[in-house]
Amino acid sequence: MNVYLLDYRDFWCVAPALALAFWGFVVVAADLARFHRLDAAARRLALGRLTLTGVGIALGFASILLGIDSLAQSDSPRLEWIFGPSLGTYFARTDGLIFVGTLARGLPTDVLNVLFLVLLGMVVWMSTAYAFTDDLGEYFALLLWATVGMMLLAASEELATLFIALETMTICLYLMAGFEKTRRRSPEAGLKYFVYGSVSSALFLYGLSFVYGLTGTTYFDAVGRVLMSGPSPAGLAGNLVGGAALLLMLVGFGFKIAAVPFHSWAPDVYEGAPAPVAAWIATGSKIASFVALLKVFLHALGGWSHPSKEVMGPGWLGVVIVMAAATMTYGNFAALAQKNFKRMLAYSSIAHAGYLLVGVAAASVSAEGPSAAGAVLYYLVVYAFANVGAFAVAAWLARDRGDDTIGDLDGLSRRSPILALCIVVLMLSLIGVPPFGGFFGKLYIFMEALRQGPSGSRIVLTWLVALGLFNSVVSAFYYVRVLKAIYLREPKGKPLQPAEAALAWPIALSAVVVTALGVAPGPLVDVMKSIAQPMLTAARLETPAAAAADVRPRPVAWAPPSRTE
Structure with a gap:
């Protein structure tokens, strides 16, 4: 041993x-x-x-x-x-x-x-x-x-390490979501987040156990090598355990990224949690979860993407494409009816998860997977800064009004013209209007989806990109409502107090970052593509002992037990 x-x-x-x-x-x-x-x-x-x-x-x-x-x-x-x-x-x-x-x-x-x-x-x-x-x-x-x-x-x-880190992150977020005890909806948000998260974590762990049972290892690289060297070219055709493992893992990741149909916790949690906590759930946890999803599905489970060479055949690619279409469509149309600013951002976050899943699908069929994965990482950076600034606005509303409705922003341009302009920049970036970073985030993802893969997958991804463009137009209607309140409506009731530095600077800094990433997107795109390459390729352990003996844990290929007559 x-x-x-x-x-x-x-x-x-x-x-x-x-x-x-x-x-x-x-x-x-x-x-x-x-x-x-x-x-x-x-x-x-x-x-x-x-x-x-x-x-x-x-x-x-x-x-x-x-x-x-x-x-x-x-x-x-x-x-x-x-x-x-x-x-x-x-x-x-x-x-x-x-x-x-x-x-x-x-x-x-x-x-x-x-x-x-x-x-x-x-x-x-x-x-x-x-x-x-x-x-x-x-x-x-x-x-x-x-x-x-x-x-x-x-x-x-490695899968066990991933699960422990995932639970470390989410347990802390469960607790923080219920910290605003003076408002009933905050403990309610924490409880809902905990219940939904616990169920999804249990299903995710069950899926991980199936992967270990099939491959005999929990290392991403080793799992990928076992699946790529499998004897069955049909992959998941008839493999009920493999199919169950994929679906269970998609449930776990779908909850973390708030993808349809695992999104129902997000609107209540975003609305009920304190604005800084909601900001960290919407940005930090989403970045970490998408990075983990890319590594698990593109590196470890890449062999199960579309093993039959059919996009909608047995494999996780077809499921991700359907999830992407449903997520961005539902998120955008549900956001149209929202009057609460944080709840609107919650449905917006769901829609953006759908756009990011388009990038995941494109990377799975791409001859240059790291290029498409780099586009996903670039989008995550732009989205994160825009949302931190947007939730700083929600914190401003909660501090002065005790509420966070879009109507509380009425006439803001007359009292705080600079911050009003910064909020406009953030909203336009989230829509995807040039020359801001959000435009190039969507552009790079959609371009990767259009130009990569065989002709069969290109047709499906072209329709997915067309749906994404349509949804971007739909998103403009609810983001523009914020701009309308700021510039075209008269202030009602008690005006907002001037934002103190702890709120004004995050809003301004986020606006500057998304503008800079739109004016000069190239350097960050190159960085993200360069870090996606080692992230999604096999790496070998080289400790002094392993270098001499080549003792990296090796996978054990699974085979059904032999049957004797």
């Missing part, structure tokens, strides 16, 4: 996650020991600043790792000179696996960690703007620990 030894140097590669995990305890301890004596506003501000300090420390670690891995790609001998023979040789490795192959390291992980931390900093900053809970130490700690789960989820290369 082979024994796999941990390399202590692997802990350097998860330093950002370790820093956040430790800092969560620091925040709780500081709140109990010192800050609980302060008044509510001073306590909230002090804990927010302390949390931002931890985020800054983790961002520093992530930036250092990003620089090291970038240097490893171009000038690895210099690393040995900087860090010494042992650590320098370790950092010069580009195989991309740590902790016995359970987690990935390298540029993809570094870039995603930096993205998570920047967005987390904006959410923490936003959380200091208004009082929605007295349990501030626990709230900020849960924010940090949820981010740890997101980082590990995006870095997972």
